[in-house]
Amino acid sequence: MDPDSDQPLNSLDVTPLRKPRTPLETFKKVGVPIIAALLSLATIIIVAVLIKVILDKYYFLCGQPLHFIPRQQVCDSQQDCASGEDEQHCVKTFPDGSPVAVRLSKDRSTLQVLDPATWSWASACFDNFTEALAKTACGQMGYDRYPAPASRGCPLTPMTSSLLPPFFPPFLLIFPSFLPTPACGESLKAPRVVGGETASVDSWPWQVSIQYNKQHICGGSILDAHWILTAAHCFRKHHDVSTWKVRAGSDKLGNFPSLPVASIFLIELNATYPKEKDIALVKLQLPLTFSGTVRPICLPFFDEELTPATALWVIGWGFTEQDGGKISDTLRQASVQVIDHTRCNAEDAYQGEVTEQMLCAGIMEGGVDTCQGDSGGPLMYHSDQWQVVGIVSWGHGCGSPSTPGVYTKVTAYLNWIYSVRKSEP
Template identity: 45%
Template sequence: MKFKFTRNNNGPSVKSRIESVLRQMLNNSGNLAMNPSTELTRKIIGGTKAREGDWPWQVSLQWSGVHHCGGVLISKKWILTAAHCFTSHSDTRQWTVTFGISTTFPKERRGVRTILIHNNYRPETHENDIALLQLDKEVTFTRNIHTVCLPEATQNIPPGSTAYVTGWGSQKYTGSTVSDLQQARVNIISNNVCNAPSSYNGAILPGMLCAGLSQGGADACQGDSGGPLVQEDERQLWFLVGIVSWGYQCGLPDKPGVYTLVTAYHDWIKQNTEI
């Protein structure tokens, strides 16, 4: 069963309308079987539960066995993530990388050999919020574990275009992380709009990218940091355009998620990984 709505609908109103339709069908037919996997989950913020293999480049970065940040598989031995994930967690021996949609029952685990944080990372302004992890052992690519495409430095990311953010972050501000991977559809927002006085008032710098919904309701949240923002091109190839970086609370109107703009770091990634 599928429900189609315009992209201007927010999560709660969509849920309410779907529940109304289902109640009407139940009243008319007297019986309605529902698959538990289609339940209306609202995790990330305004998101739904991902299926195995949907986002095979997504990884969980775990500190002492507990999910801390997301990351993105870009080769058999390199993970791209956010620098702020390591502000007070720099010991490689305490980090584990897990693969698959569940943090409780992962498909694979790897240790971390090296953490490379951008030399010009500035926590106070969130500039250059990007880092690389080198795995202690290469992963073998499968249908459920493989890389995302990296964009060229010149790749166009038009405002208004659709993107998807994924992660195990909380479903509300100051909430708890979840064990099953979540996904949310958002729209790219221009830096000019994002820098408006009613939004981030000039805090969005050239190496950043905004994505969300103007009315709010779909966003990354705590625990999604370092995870991917991706877009699909006309060839049905998925490209990494952003890394979850920062934002004001989660899912608020005019306060979209702010991402590290991956195209701006094309050369830095290539120099450090030789990909």
């Protein structure tokens, strides 16, 4: 081109260069849509979770056909789902039936068998111990056939006392290697502080928290890897088993993960006197892993007698004050005493409300007692091992004079405990 030409410069066929995008422009075009999509996805997920939580709390999903029913209709003894699943996982009642046919004495030296003809107990291998009773004993312990007539000698192999737990599954007499490990009633740390003070889980490794919708409701005692002993009144309002969990291995309420429950068993309620038969068994879906802070407590022997003033212990996360108190975040312990049954039923105390299936324990002057939230926890006695001799049940006030704590007497329900555990192998 002639440099002296008068043709305008912008008439030339030249394509101008595009300016590169700045980081801000790139973020606006690419980053903002991605963030918006992620926020939308997160919102959808949060809303979905909230909907699920609300539905799970207030509604129950029936199958075939799929539809929701109000949560209040679950475990109300009326079938609202077509296939009845709303009534399948509920608290069960188990009858307080006939006595177990075999028992062991407190000193672990005598095996006794119940004679169904006379309803009296006969000691094995002693006088008047018949072949029929021997067959009963062997059948209860897992043998279908009795190996020899009683006159030819005793077929029951003597065991040392260290092999026998206080209330044993009968087959353990013949197969001691099947005994649970660790032995019941042993703790790594002896309690040294008395009177409503902070407790260590090393001292009471069998104590658990029984929780409904993640809220502590009652205490309980580990009997073995699957079974927890507690009070029946803990479950009177909420019968849906899936809402209950058990927390073990910590003296703090919020520390450890909770364990799902498979079954809950009560004795049928006595409508005329609901304070009676305040005992329950909780079966876990998965077995506990025993450790220094998770161990079983022993059940008492059938002939364990506690005289007045016998020293006992109680533990729990219950209210620290009767009025205006709150659940304790940390496990607490107290030393109490057995109170005479007659004294407990006096006119200035419970006026006959305490039955033979209950125990009174505390201090008549008041000041040391269990309270709301302690229910279901153990009343403990130490002989060779720790035994759960009572279950925190009821009382007038907390630590009031003349109205000590009243506990379910465990020895009165050993047959029931054994029968329930036997029914759910």
